[in-house]
Amino acid sequence: MAEQARAARPGTTPLQAVKGMNDILPPESARWEWFEDSVRALMRRYGYQSVRVPIVEPTPLFVRGLGEVTDIVEKEMYSFIDSMNGDPLTLRPEGTAGVVRAAIEHSMLYDGGKRLFYIGPMFRHERPQRGRYRQFHQVGVEALGFGGPDVDAEVILMARSLWRDLGLADVRLELNSLGQPEERRAHRTALVAHFEAHREHLDAEALRRLHSNPLRILDTKNPAMQAVAESAPQLLNFLGEASLKHLDGVKAALDAVGQPYRINPRLVRGMDYYNLTVFEWVTDRLGAQGTVCAGGRYDGLFELLGGKPAPAVGWGMGIERVLDLLLQSGIEAPSAAPDAYAVVADAGMLPVAITVVEALRAAGLAVVLHAAGKDGQGSMKSQFKKADASHARHALVFGADELAAGQVAVKPLRDIGASQWLRPLADVAAWAHELRTP
Numbered sequence: 001m002a003e004q005a006r007a008a009r010p011g012t013t014p015l016q017a018v019k020g021m022n023d024i025l026p027p028e029s030a031r032w033e034w035f036e037d038s039v040r041a042l043m044r045r046y047g048y049q050s051v052r053v054p055i056v057e058p059t060p061l062f063v064r065g066l067g068e069v070t071d072i073v074e075k076e077m078y079s080f081i082d083s084m085n086g087d088p089l090t091l092r093p094e095g096t097a098g099v100v101r102a103a104i105e106h107s108m109l110y111d112g113g114k115r116l117f118y119i120g121p122m123f124r125h126e127r128p129q130r131g132r133y134r135q136f137h138q139v140g141v142e143a144l145g146f147g148g149p150d151v152d153a154e155v156i157l158m159a160r161s162l163w164r165d166l167g168l169a170d171v172r173l174e175l176n177s178l179g180q181p182e183e184r185r186a187h188r189t190a191l192v193a194h195f196e197a198h199r200e201h202l203d204a205e206a207l208r209r210l211h212s213n214p215l216r217i218l219d220t221k222n223p224a225m226q227a228v229a230e231s232a233p234q235l236l237n238f239l240g241e242a243s244l245k246h247l248d249g250v251k252a253a254l255d256a257v258g259q260p261y262r263i264n265p266r267l268v269r270g271m272d273y274y275n276l277t278v279f280e281w282v283t284d285r286l287g288a289q290g291t292v293c294a295g296g297r298y299d300g301l302f303e304l305l306g307g308k309p310a311p312a313v314g315w316g317m318g319i320e321r322v323l324d325l326l327l328q329s330g331i332e333a334p335s336a337a338p339d340a341y342a343v344v345a346d347a348g349m350l351p352v353a354i355t356v357v358e359a360l361r362a363a364g365l366a367v368v369l370h371a372a373g374k375d376g377q378g379s380m381k382s383q384f385k386k387a388d389a390s391h392a393r394h395a396l397v398f399g400a401d402e403l404a405a406g407q408v409a410v411k412p413l414r415d416i417g418a419s420q421w422l423r424p425l426a427d428v429a430a431w432a433h434e435l436r437t438p
Contacts, residue, residue, distance in 0.1 A: 020126075020134030030336040031323060036119055038165050039139050046158055048115040048141060053098040055121065059088035065097035065273055065305055070213070076124040091123035095140040096273070096298065096314060097305070103144055104307035113145030119319075130324070132289060137319040141295070147311035149249030152277040152297060155315055156250075159281050159293045160259060166322075167331045171292060173259065174280045175250070176267035179235060179243040181275070181300070187238040188214060198228045218266045221288065234265040246276050269294065273301040277313065285328040292325055293317040337391035338366040339435045341413075343383040345399045347372060353398040356408060356428055363432035368392065388413055394435050410435070 078091040118140045143151050191214045206217045278296030295315025302310040344353045360367045370383050387395045397409035411420040423431045
């Protein structure tokens with residue numbers, strides 16, 4: 001207790017954020033809000049509804065849902081024991097398992113399928129690097145209760161629509177099918193035999209996965225293993241008629257709208273719950289971390305988590321990576337500058353200024369009222385500097401002469417050479433639209 005008391009005393013070393021968990025401050029936070037607003041507008045167009053599930057979930061949810069031998073469960077989860085009741089808990093490393101748990105718990109599919117989305121933080125204990133943080137943020141889409149390839153194509157095309165909304169052009173689509181469990185088992189047997197025959201080329205990580213999760217070896221980034229991975233048996237050659245028909249249905253829908261794609265036989269996902277369609281949207285602008293959106297179908301997850309069998313498909317998109325891609329592509333978020341900045345000559349004029357500013361805000365405008373310091377309002381020159389620095393289009397000048405005449409002066413700050421004009425204090429709503437930023 002004494003050590004805690006000393007640590008809390010003023011003058012001690014300031015505390016800092018946990019490594020890999022970043023503060024998002026203005027003006028950067030405005031870019032996040034613009035992106036999230038774009039996502040919500042997109043979801044409304046496609047008929048997807050927001051869902052919010054807890055950040056902390058029972059650890060068995062992810063062990064059962066993601067697979068015991070996945071990287072996430074083995075090495076990356078933030079897990080702990082609840083000191084109150086001894087329950088094993090985990091900060092969510094991804095969003096799908098929690099949404100499916102909620103759908104089962106609340107019988108969400110009793111009246112048919114649900115189209116859902118979420119935006120929020122996820123947590124993985126890995127080495128922080130560009131595009132990969134210990135607390136990161138995702139947009140997730142989950143279409144629950146729909147079994148046809150049309151919905152696979154729908155969620156893929158949702159991402160395409162977002163790229164268009166944001167102005168991104170150099171993001172390409174890769175596609176594959178993981179088939180069904182029995183097809184993967186036959187492929188797994190052939191895959192293990194292939195890697196055993198080339199054992200001398202496998203690195204330590206591949207040897208560790210060889211009999212537990214050999215499919216993940218195909219996703220190796222080790223240059224020395226590329227040849228043996230390329231020559232491995234392809235899952236596509238083990239798919240039955242139904243799986244191939246489903247893949248053909250997805251391809252036909254994408255072809256119909258002119259969406260290019262590349263079939264990538266080595267495309268796998270890091271969670272065990274995927275089947276049939278898997279896909280990634282990738283870019284070359286972000287180096288090794290080139291995947292900005294990834295997902296697929298996971299028809300077995302409901303049953304795996306104790307629910308009735310139900311089909312499902314979805315994707316996850318890393319917000320940090322998309323914002324980085326926008327930056328690399330030279331795409332700026334629209335200005336978040338206020339419509340007006342109120343300059344007040346004297347503290348005695350504040351009641352009038354506040355009344356006008358509140359009326360403008362009620363009309364939907366963004367207005368900043370200059371904040372007085374302990375020594376008063378400050379000079380008009382210093383206030384105009386603040387107004388200019390705010391990037392507002394107009395300054396509202398509450399001066400003695402203007403107020404004596406029952407008016408406020410409107411001074412353009414961005415239109416060089418434009419003259420200021422006067423507007424009545426008594427009828428703010430009638431001229432508020434004149435201040436609105438185009």
